[in-house]
Each structure stands twice: as C-alpha cells, then as structure tokens.
Amino acid sequence: MKDNFWGYLRPNDKVGVRNHIAIIPSVSCAAATASKIAYQVASACAIMNNTGCDEIDIDLNQTRRTLIGFGKNPNVAAILVVGLGCEVLSPVSLAEEIEKEGKPVECLIIQEEGGTVRTVQKGVTIAQQMATEASRINKRSFDPSHLIVGTQCGGSDATSGLAANPALGVASDILVGHGAVSILAETPEWIGAEHWLTRHAMTKEVADRINSVVTRYEKRLKAFGEDFIGKQPSPGNMEGGLSTIEEKSLGCVAKGGNSTIRGVLEYGAQPRGKGLFVMDTPGNDIESNTALIAAGCQILCFTTGRGTPVGAPITPVIKITGNPFTYEKMKNDIDFNAGTIVQQKESIQDVAGRIFAEILEVASGKLTKAEILGHHEFSINRIGPSY
Amino acid sequence: MSGFIVIHKDDNVLTALDSLQPSLDLLITTGHENQEIVTKELIPFGHKCAIRDITKGDKVIKYGEIIGIATEDIHPGEHVHVHNLRSIRGTIKEEPQ
Numbered sequence: 001m002k003d004n005f006w007g008y009l010r011p012n013d014k015v016g017v018r019n020h021i022a023i024i025p026s027v028s029c030a031a032a033t034a035s036k037i038a039y040q041v042a043s044a045c046a047i048m049n050n051t052g053c054d055e056i057d058i059d060l061n062q063t064r065r066t067l068i069g070f071g072k073n074p075n076v077a078a079i080l081v082v083g084l085g086c087e088v089l090s091p092v093s094l095a096e097e098i099e100k101e102g103k104p105v106e107c108l109i110i111q112e113e114g115g116t117v118r119t120v121q122k123g124v125t126i127a128q129q130m131a132t133e134a135s136r137i138n139k140r141s142f143d144p145s146h147l148i149v150g151t152q153c154g155g156s157d158a159t160s161g162l163a164a165n166p167a168l169g170v171a172s173d174i175l176v177g178h179g180a181v182s183i184l185a186e187t188p189e190w191i192g193a194e195h196w197l198t199r200h201a202m203t204k205e206v207a208d209r210i211n212s213v214v215t216r217y218e219k220r221l222k223a224f225g226e227d228f229i230g231k232q233p234s235p236g237n238m239e240g241g242l243s244t245i246e247e248k249s250l251g252c253v254a255k256g257g258n259s260t261i262r263g264v265l266e267y268g269a270q271p272r273g274k275g276l277f278v279m280d281t282p283g284n285d286i287e288s289n290t291a292l293i294a295a296g297c298q299i300l301c302f303t304t305g306r307g308t309p310v311g312a313p314i315t316p317v318i319k320i321t322g323n324p325f326t327y328e329k330m331k332n333d334i335d336f337n338a339g340t341i342v343q344q345k346e347s348i349q350d351v352a353g354r355i356f357a358e359i360l361e362v363a364s365g366k367l368t369k370a371e372i373l374g375h376h377e378f379s380i381n382r383i384g385p386s387y
Numbered sequence: 388m389s390g391f392i393v394i395h396k397d398d399n400v401l402t403a404l405d406s407l408q409p410s411l412d413l414l415i416t417t418g419h420e421n422q423e424i425v426t427k428e429l430i431p432f433g434h435k436c437a438i439r440d441i442t443k444g445d446k447v448i449k450y451g452e453i454i455g456i457a458t459e460d461i462h463p464g465e466h467v468h469v470h471n472l473r474s475i476r477g478t479i480k481e482e483p484q
Contacts, residue, residue, distance in 0.1 A: 158402055158433030161450070162392065192454070192476045228477035241402070241433030243467070244474035247454035305433070325432070342404045
C-alpha cells in the first residue's frame with residue numbers, strides 16, 4: 001500500500017513507530033537516577049519528570065495521568081518505573097496501571113534498593129533485558145489509520161499563520177481522511193478564535209466544552225491578576241510580526257484544518273475514537289508536547305517560524321518552519337521547509353502533501369533532527385502551588 | 388513574488404513577505420477594489436502595513452477576522468503593530484460585581 005508505514009504492533013492493536021524502553025521516574029527526586037540507567041542502554045529513554053510529590057490533587061492527577069500515558073504510548077516496548085519510596089505518587093501504583101496495557105513493566109524503589117548506585121546497577125540489567133526482547137519485535141506494514149499525530153506550534157511568527165500552520169492543517173485533514181487521529185492543543189491560542197473552533201465542533205456539547213475550557217483558563221490567569229498583554233504574544237512572536245493574541249490564535253488554529261472536532265480532551269488524556277480532537281494544554285511548548293505524547297501521539301508535528309531545537313522523549317517531533325530564512329539559519333534543527341509558500345514557489349496543498357509523506361517516512365523510522373541531536377525536553381504542566 | 392499578501396478581501400492590513408522599504412509603491416488587487424498605496428516607513432518581513440485609513444477605535448482585520456483595535460489613527464502605508472494596535476481579548480476584563 002502506497003500510504004502505509006512500518007511500525008511495531010503492541011497489545012490492544014496499537015502501533016508504535018519507535019521501540020523504546022521507557023525509564024519513568026515517579027518523582028523528580030528519582031529523575032537523575034532514571035537518566036543514569038538510560039545512559040547505559042541504547043534504546044532506553046528516560047523522562048526528566050519535574051513533579052510527583054507535594055502537589056495539590058488537581059496537579060497530582062495530571063502528573064499521574066501523564067506518566068501513565070507515557071508508559072502506555074505505543075512507541076514504548078517496555079517500561080521501568082523508578083521511584084524514590086516516600087513520594088505521594090506511588091511508583092508501584094503507576095507500574096500496576098501501565099501493566100494493564102499488556103507490556104513488560106518493572107519497578108525499582110531507590111530507598112529499598114539502597115541508593116543511586118545499586119538502583120542504577122539493577123536498573124541497567126533490567127533495561128538491557130527489556131531491550132533484547134524489544135529488538136526481537138519485527139516491523140510490519142500498517143495503514144495511516146493507526147496514527148495519532150499531535151500538532152503543536154512554538155516560537156511562532158507571521159509565517160506560522162500564513163504558511164506552516166495552514167499546510168499542517170491540510171496534512172491533518174489528509175490524516176483524518178485516512179481514519180487517523182489528529183490532536184490540536186494550546187488553549188491560550190484558541191482565544192480570539194473560539195468562533196472558528198466551535199464552528200467545527202461536532203455537537204453543541206463539544207462547542208460548549210471548548211468555550212468552558214477557555215473560560216476556565218482565563219479565570220485561572222485572572223486569579224493571579226495576570227492577562228496576556230506583554231506575555232502572549234511573546235517578545236519573539238512580536239518581533240516576528242504578531243501583535244495580539246487574537247492574531248496569534250487565528251494562525252494557530254489553522255493547524256486543525258477543516259475537520260470536525262470530535263471531542264475536547266483534558267491535559268494528557270487519551271482520545272476515544274478517530275478524527276480531530278482538541279486538548280486543553282498551555283501554550284508552553286514543552287508542557288503541551290508532553291501532554292500530547294501522554295495522549296498516545298506516536299508523532300508530533302511542530303511548526304516554528306522563529307525556530308526552536310526542541311524534541312521530546314519517546315516520540316519523534318517533526319519541526320516545520322514557514323519562514324525560509326529560519327530554515328536556512330537553523331537547518332540542523334528544522335526538518336521541513338514550508339517557507340516555499342511565502343516565497344510563492346509552492347502551494348499550501350502541495351506542501352501539505354509533502355508533510356503527510358514526511359509523517360509516514362518518520363513513522364517508518366526516518367530520524368528527526370531532534371532525535372539525532374538527543375533532544376528529550378519534558379515538562380508536566382503545573383496548575384497550583386506545591387506543598 | 389509581489390513582496391506582500393492581503394489574506395482576505397475584508398482585511399485592512401497587508402502582511403509583508405519581504406522587508407518593504409519606505410516610499411515603495413504597492414498595488415493592492417486583492418481588496419474590494421484595486422488601489423495604490425505608498426509605504427510610509429520600513430515594514431519588516433512578516434509585519435503588517437495598513438492598506439486603508441483606520442481610525443482610532445476601529446477594528447484591525449486580518450484573515451477576515453478581528454485581531455484588535457487601533458489605538459490611534461493609522462494611514463495607508465503605515466506599520467501596524469503593538470504601538471498602534473491593542474488586543475481586545477488579551478485584557479481579561481473584571482466582571483461586574
């Protein structure tokens with residue numbers, strides 16, 4: 001099949017595009033130990049968890065949902081949870097929940113093992129065995145309906161709304177047409193474009209939910225006496241020609257294409273069904289990427305007018321720029337040049353076709369620039385204060 | 388390439404696809420009728436330039452959508468950015484008690 005890709009079949013008929021061993025620290029105190037294990041094992045990838053203890057319930061649930069989502073993401077073949085032992089978020093309960101996915105899961109507790117060195121020693125042995133087993137899984141051909149793709153923008157400029165985002169939106173429509181899932185995120189960048197989103201909502205309930213998520217977001221900002229002026233658009237966005245949040249948002253939502261929005265997802269929650277979804281995440285690139293991966297995205301498409309080096313653990317991030325100057329300047333970081341649109345050399349439709357082809361190629365194993373350079377940026381969004 | 392784009396026929400700004408130097412004659416053909424404007428100042432790549440008279444308090448339109456309110460009178464050919472354009476939604480207004 002022309003549009004198929006090569007992936008790894010997981011339990012529950014999910015398909016991974018990578019074959020990582022995920023080393024998941026349940027708490028920030030275990031993050032360095034988890035990284036030391038991952039350094040020793042070629043296909044292992046540790047996440048730099050910044051949370052997991054002393055959180056209010058709304059944050060704790062979000063952290064738990066995100067870490068479990070990383071373990072369940074089909075790009076992961078096997079999981080080693082590393083806990084400290086005294087944290088609020090129980091590493092054992094994390095491991096038990098991830099295990100329901102049917103993949104191999106192990107758990108180590110630093111205080112029980114006797115410190116960093118002993119945990120690393122045991123962890124490397126476990127991860128090494130997991131890597132051997134994972135390497136025995138053969139790749140198979142799958143159609144694009146097995147893909148969940150997150151669309152994200154960061155370091156936007158005026159070309160984002162003119163070129164990269166509309167082209168990614170058409171590519172998202174192509175994916176949805178193949179029966180895949182596409183997820184549009186970044187709640188603050190719906191502000192001033194809610195009418196566009198609600199017009200695409202499948203039901204009145206979905207439209208109401210979009211509006212209520214925006215209202216909730218605004219209320220949280222307001223509680224701290226904050227608004228968008230001087231912060232969103234960011235100084236870099238403004239230098240790139242964006243003047244107001246409305247202008248930025250109208251460019252941002254173009255990533256959703258023209259598909260019907262089937263549902264609104266909480267931060268890091270997994271979609272049920274196929275088609276286009278929207279997710280309540282902050283505009284912060286790393287926090288939003290993290291939520292999309294927790295939702296099960298095997299690939300992220302990240303548009304950037306100003307240029308950014310960021311990647312993510314376990315999921316390839318395809319970086320697309322609509323700015324031809326940025327592409328020339330940051331070729332080592334940017335995978336895809338959509339700057340041909342503003343140069344009037346190529347149509348949005350043609351570029352969208354190339355983005356879709358790139359998604360399939362990366363799904364089949366082509367490494368992104370961020371993967372090659374080892375970018376594993378990770379951050380779980382925090383809503384409230386720490387204890 | 389023409390060096391700029393007017394995205395929607397209702398827009399009152401263009402977006403520069405090149406760095407537009409001052410005193411440049413531009414023919415706008417994508418609006419309601421053909422018109423010529425002259426850039427009054429440098430319009431950097433990606434930035435906006437008024438293509439119609441925009442009075443203080445008027446809505447600034449791009450993508451055929453409202454992107455904010457003019458904080459001063461803006462003439463065709465002038466740079467439209469944070470110095471003369473204010474967000475409406477960006478200021479979260481206090482709800483009446």
